[in-house]
Amino acid sequence: MIKNHFSGLGFIALVTNPSPSTESQATTGHAHAQGRRQAGRQASAGCWSCWPVFARQLERAMAEAVLEDGLCSFVRPLEKRDGTVLRLQQYGSGSVGCVVWDAAIVLAKYLETQHFSGGAAAGTQALRQRSVLELGAGTGAVGLMAATLGADVIVTDLEELQDLLKLNIKMNEHLITGSVQAKVLKWGEERKDYLPPPDYILMADCIYYEESLEPLLKTLKDFSGPKTCIICCYEQRTMGKNPEIEKKYFELLQLDFDLEKIPLEKHDEEYRSEDIHILYIRKKK
Numbered sequence: 643m644i645k646n647h648f649s650g651l652g653f654i655a656l657v658t659n660p661s662p663s664t665e666s667q668a669t670t671g672h673a674h675a676q677g678r679r680q681a682g683r684q685a686s687a688g689c690w691s692c693w694p695v696f697a698r699q700l701e702r703a704m705a706e707a708v709l710e711d712g713l714c715s716f717v718r719p720l721e722k723r724d725g726t727v728l729r730l731q732q733y734g735s736g737s738v739g740c741v742v743w744d745a746a747i748v749l750a751k752y753l754e755t756q757h758f759s760g761g762a763a764a765g766t767q768a769l770r771q772r773s774v775l776e777l778g779a780g781t782g783a784v785g786l787m788a789a790t791l792g793a794d795v796i797v798t799d800l801e802e803l804q805d806l807l808k809l810n811i812k813m814n815e816h817l818i819t820g821s822v823q824a825k826v827l828k829w830g831e832e833r834k835d836y837l838p839p840p841d842y843i844l845m846a847d848c849i850y851y852e853e854s855l856e857p858l859l860k861t862l863k864d865f866s867g868p869k870t871c872i873i874c875c876y877e878q879r880t881m882g883k884n885p886e887i888e889k890k891y892f893e894l895l896q897l898d899f900d901l902e903k904i905p906l907e908k909h910d911e912e913y914r915s916e917d918i919h920i921l922y923i924r925k926k927k
Contacts, residue, residue: 830857
């Protein structure tokens with residue numbers, strides 16, 4: 643396994659700390675906003691079994707990088723099993739949500755596996771005409787993959803990421819066989835416009851900041867129903883307070899939910915890593 647220092651081809655090294663003005667806004671906002679910025683400083687690179695694949699795609703992404711108003715902008719290609727390619731716009735600085743993270747790639751590709759689809763090809767039977775809500779969508783990679791597999795998707799994140807989400811929806815609308823829309827959602831808020839509960843809630847790398855744990859758990863409890871399957875993909879990190887935060891999150895989660903870990907061999911055969919985990923989460927009966 644070769645260490646990939648361009649985590650998820652998202653150029654994590656280019657994600658800068660927020661400006662003082664942005665930071666001051668975060669301190670008056672909620673923990674979700676703070677956490678997404680904090681996580682950008684705590685990012686760790688992924689470890690991949692498919693370095694040749696990533697190297698080719700990294701070269702393509704770098705070739706497409708351009709400067710817009712002094713901001714490095716680049717497109718991250720993500721090839722699907724049918725040969726079509728999702729194109730995901732990213733930015734080289736700003737919020738942690740502006741790049742495609744390793745866990746998002748792993749989860750997006752897992753949705754195409756036969757394990758997820760129950761033996762059907764390319765995951766289409768599992769997601770066709772199913773309702774999907776993505777939390778902390780960032781660039782929208784996971785939700786867009788689901789929409790190309792026939793799901794009716796709502797990708798959610800903070801206000802500051804709505805333009806990027808809408809741009810990526812526009813760039814990939816020719817691949818969408820279900821539907822997809824972007825909405826603002828702050829974890830912990832009371833919302834009535836997301837009823838009824840979705841069939842699936844998808845979340846990739848949303849466990850990163852202690853103050854965001856309880857708002858996230860409240861959102862999971864409020865938005866999920868007895869038949870909702872929550873699929874959580876996260877990168878296990880060992881630096882700083884990350885182990886403590888993960889431990890606390892799962893302790894709180896198991897008060898109301900049952901967890902099922904998906905074995906590594908069930909992940910996509912190329913897009914997998916020993917330190918990236920996929921869990922099925924369902925409300926306790």
